[in-house]
Amino acid sequence: MIALSLTEITEAVNGALHLAGPAEAADQINGSVQTDSRLIEPGSIFVAKPGAVTDGHLFAPVAAERGAALLIVARTLDLPVTQIVVADAVAALGALAAAVVARVRAAGTLKVVAVTGSNGKTTTKNLLRSMLERVGPTVAPRGSFNNQVGAPMTMLEVTAETRFLVIEMGASSEGAIAHLVRLARPDVGIVLSVGLAHAGEFGDLDATVRAKSEMVTDLLETDVAVLNADDPRVAQMAALTPARIVRFGEYGQVDVRASALHGSRTGTTFTLHLAGGQSAPVVFRVLGEHHVMNALAAAAAAEVLGVSLPDIVAALEATTRAERWRMEVLGGKDDVTVINDAYNASPDSMSAALKTLAQIGTPGKRTIAVLGEMAELGELAGEEHDRIGLLAVRLNISQVIVVGRGARRMHISTINEGSWDGESAYVDTPDEAFELVRSSVNPGDTVLVKSSNSAGLRFLGDRLGDLFS
Template sequence: MLDLTLDDIARIIGGTLVLGDHAVELGVSESTIVGGAVDTDSREIVPGGIFVAKPGEFSDGHLYVPAAIESGAELVIVERVLDDLTVPQIVVADSVQALGDLATEVVRRIRELGLLKVVGITGSNGKTTTKNLVRTILERRGPTIAPRDSFNNEVGAPLTMLKLEADTKYLVAEMGASKPGEITRLVRMARPDVGVVLMVGLAHAGEFGGIEKTLQTKTEMVTDLLPTDVAVLNIDDYRVAGMAEKTRASVLWFGLDARADVRASALQSTPTGTTFTLSLPTGQSRQVNFGVLGEHHVMNALAAAAVAHTLEVPLDDIVEALESVTRAEHWRMEVLPGTQGITIINDAYNASPDSMLAGLKTLAQISGEGIRRVAVLGEMSELGEFSLEEHDRIGRTIVRLGIERIFVVGEGARALHLAATHEGSWDGESAFFDTADEAYAVLEGELRSGDVVLVKSSNSAGLRFLGDRLGERFA
């Protein structure tokens, strides 16, 4: 983080600075400068850091203030005065709000230096993959900050912004939301020069209250953009395409549609990735050998290429960076090839109807002599009233795709198993298991050389660990 005085920080976040007798004895004053890494996790605090005590659903960050100080925190931001601390504390009404206010000011000050460009990315699916691709392209051209994992909410996004330094050239901000207004808040913190919307689907539809509420929330990415900014929009998604009418920014289209400014054509899917021709609005085109499995990830590559083009990255550099990426992220279409001829595709970090269908289509496209396709599936969470209908639809689709063997794990996905069974033309095509351990015991004995296994579920179902376990067993 930028160096700031304690008094500066207190003023920025609207808090009360409490130095404490011990800190005063050590010469700490209102003008003392701090600038270490900011975190809400005491386990991540490093010497010189700032710890934000955030009340949580299951625990209270104030309980971990001593641990943060022991790890080297030089300042704590709290919602109530804590006794006997050896470091100064700033007391605020809302520590999450304070975190956002601090991030907003840090971004503003670094922007004033004239070097920083900010990219904001949202969408129902693909945010993390696209963020990783954009980071891979941009970090070759200058210091780049991007979130780890899926740090894209009201806490994770500002924590990423607070990693900015005076020489940072690019900030890639992933922006998610669980309710309307959250993306607006993040956009106003970061003030993107480039705002990306990937797609609008049923992911988290249960939380939002339906697809129209999801659309309204994702549109928040572009409504605050300025005329000098660029909205990078998916022309193949009619809901996203409609956002062009909601923004003052210029629009750069990406997609497979012939009208797209940044377009992919001549797609060829293989078990190791996708080959496609990338075309830019300059008239240039190049073949890309993209090592991330699944044609649906080509859309993420196009979005990343569009961002890079907007930021004046040459086509050759874009292609070289895209071809250097071999996986989207840990647990996202992660290919774990085995020495016994068994391939595990672990894609169980998140699942929505759109991403589940995309993963299954990728599995269906993998063919060859001796190859048997196996789907190990768990619940798609956060669908609310749409859950039964969507699990039923996916179960029937699996059979229609011709996937030979289906393992369904967990009560939340039972409707998927029942639908596959009703749709199937023979008994035993789909098997149901209450737990991942039960599924593993059968898989361990049944898998054979040539099998390609897709493991897919929402994070809450925990099948990512089953995927890892299968990878270790057959590696």
């Protein structure tokens, strides 16, 4: 974190300062900000936030022992460390992050980019970071730090030298993205898609649209909204913002687009066309044509922020995977390819992954889809799992292996389609799925492992990748 005095931090979080030992209100703090006591280093700030199953205050003694210079707490603790007592530790974390970003922005050339969407946030964030790093110091989230804790933690990493801050914004309810937007005040807001991911949490698709629209409604006239013109629900958000609109997509009248797409098991080649009229061929080694849309979104934002076409193309061509456990290509032994895409799953991403599997399978060899539950779909779960089962049959996937009771309807749907005889199998556990794949796979086969994170199939994907490496 940038250096701030204890007084400045106290004012930012609207708390009450309790000095310890020789500390003075004017003392400067510039250590990292952590919510995990195990990450505390001498000079760090520890935020004692409540957790799902525990309370951060219980770990404050560990933070003190590890050298924390300041504790942000909801109640005074009997520890020899300076403390700021606040009404809500998570709100205080966000307020501190907002104050830091505002101060860095006012003092320099910091530009903030925010990304949201039902699918593709992390991939787009990673691509954008790679592009912006070619121009200047860039801060972006580690992994999927995209909630009311993760986003502020990323914001607090900016320094006086930071030129670009990329923030991934997720939401489990209406108002969550609006809150993060108010904290970060992005100069560029990107909306990738609106789908059924987390539909069970939002309640219905209309609520999802409203939640994702929060990315653009508070933008200023001087800001830019980067919108997916191929998604009608995203395209209509242009009417909700005073910001300048930059549209990306593969169809219709768009500013940034791709043409001449050709997908294979080594990635996708296409021609990138920017809003300024320049174009160039791209060899994009991230598997799956659906990731081209994420590349277009990142390119659109990067062009707005002054990144040149050669740097945009270089960043795209240097990227070999979307992220760990996201369309990650493993294996290779006996020409067996394993695609581990089991970090998350929605109906849209599941469909895209299956279409990619069907597209890249070696002619004359089998395609095998190991599928687990798509979580957080609420009352839509049954029909959406049915739909994926039917899609697998219609794409002529050679073998479907459904894992876990939450996904069992996919197996039933493939059987009811009536096209197969034994090509769909159901097992209860990842271990059973591993043994079934191991005993049946043939040289040249392509295996997809796809599920929501909660199903745990990403580790199955790793095991299969190791088996065929």
